[in-house]
Amino acid sequence: MEKIMLNAPDSGEAIELFVLEQTCINGRNYLLATEEEEADSDAYILKEIQTEGEDTVYEFVEDDVELDAISRVFEEMLEDVGIER
Template identity: 55%
Template structure:
């Protein structure tokens, strides 16, 4: 499982997440990440909002309920053995 580091610009702190899956929906890139490899871990769905020239991407947490529901169902289908509770 790939591990990536996110830096929160407003707080200036970094956090590492494990990337469970990545997908595209309606032209937008989404990633499903978790802070733990344990069962019943908390997860976040992040949406790529921009990509810098140096290869780094900028992501935001998906907060819109309709968008979150649609993307979570897509991730559940891709991962088969994962249930995402919103």
């Protein structure tokens, strides 16, 4: 499973997330990522906002409408995973 590193928005602390799935909607890449590789864990939806050379910048999706729409797409892609909003 692919891992990504990013800074937590509230603390700026570097965190490691495991990418469960990726999709592209309207030309924008989205990731479904979790803190734990195998156990139940909080999941996050991230969107790509910029690419700088080999580095890609993601931000947490916080808009409720966008979050709801993208989470439904990931639920359909991962039939055995339930996403609670």
